[in-house]
Amino acid sequence: MPESLATRAATSLRLRMQDALDVVSRRRDPLIPPRRLRFVGEGDFAAVGDEYLRHLITLGKLGPDERVLDVGSGIGRIARPLSDYLGPGASYDGFDPDARGIEWSERAYRHRPDFTFAHVDVHNGRYNPTGTVDPATLSFPYEDARFDIVVMVSVLTHVLPDTLENYLREARRVLVPDGRLFATAFLLDGAAREAVAAGTGALPFAAADERYAVVDPDVPEEAVAYDEEWFLDHVAQAGFRKAGIRHGTWTPRESGRAFQDIVVARLS
Ligand SMILES: C[S@@+](CC[C@H](N)C(=O)[O-])C[C@H]1O[C@@H](n2cnc3c(N)ncnc32)[C@H](O)[C@@H]1O
Incomplete structure (x- = not known):
């Protein structure tokens, strides 16, 4: 409302x-933005970023000398812990449609030439309703095989199926042949569907079609969940060979580590 x-x-x-x-x-x-600019979700800005660094290391096997692409870098919540962790040989590039987030990040990291941020004016009904670029056909603004790992934290939870398919293909294009994708999502398997139907899931998703479900049909990008099988099929179709899921606590599960489900997929 x-x-x-x-x-x-x-x-x-x-x-x-x-x-x-x-x-x-x-x-x-x-490296913590003022509160009035923190548009990337509830929770403690620093604690959530630090938590994701741990997941990137333990699940994503991120090494301190790797080249990272942060798709939907927001206002630097993931960049901040990486700025301590990444060392010689490493680099960080982030892009986002939110111009305020990018301008703030560029200023905050001006002392770090190994950290770059780019504004890409893709349309998003929730985050950038006036955007002029269609994310379903966007070519990420980086050359082929430029990164060891592509990170998408709380981004595929805000995009529609055509964009998701394109972003998986683009992630593959910009990764080295043994690169990894670390992405979060809301995935609908049997248990998640039951939880959503029973009202014990954190978000009241309703099916849009067999591929995905949304919370608000008027602004579908507010929150998007994907059928788990469909999602994994498209990860495989994009060229990733192995994918593992760590289910999150957005539905009641004992093994949950983060709030959202975490998918780590490898090209080899
Ligand atoms: C919940 S925030 C998460 C930001 C950041 N990944 C983090 O964890 O702090 C979602 C972000 O996705 C960005 N976004 C929305 N649509 C996008 C798109 N098509 N491509 C890249 N980023 C997008 C938004 O502008 C916003 O910064």
Whole structure:
């Protein structure tokens, strides 16, 4: 439900006051954006980023000398822990349709020539409704075989099937022959479907068609879940040979590590 103007003004004022207090009390980490710019989801900005670094290392086998592409880099939540972890020989490139996130990241990382950020004006009903580029036909702005790992955290949960298929193909194109994809998603297997039907899933997805389900049909990119089999078929069709899933806690499961499901796929 849209927030009223008064609620938005009150939230903005509260966040600005907290930002001002952070500056006065020198609590501000220069790689943590001001609260009013944190559009990438709820939760502690630094803690969520640190958690994903652990998943990237343990599940994605990310090494400190690797070249990382962060698709949908937002406002640097994943870049921040990587800026400590990545060392000689490594690099980080991120792109995102949110111009504020990219401008802020470019300023915050200007001391790190190994970190680059690009604005790509792809359309997204939730994040960039005025975008002029169709993400279903976007060519990622990087040459072939440029990266060891492509990261998509909380991005495939905001794109529609044609875009997802294109992004899997593009991930493959920009990866080296033994590269990996580390992506999060909401995947609908039998257990997840049961949880959603019983109302014990975190999000009330309703099927759009046999491939995917959404929470808000008016703004489908608000949150998108995929049929697990369809998703894995397309990972394989894009050229990835092996894919593993670590189911998340968005549906009640004991083995969950993160909130969203994590998929790690390898080209060889
Ligand atoms: C929930 S945020 C996650 C941001 C970041 N990955 C993180 O974990 O902090 C989703 C991000 O995806 C970006 N996004 C939406 N559609 C996209 C697309 N087609 N291609 C790349 N990024 C996209 C949004 O602008 C937003 O920054």
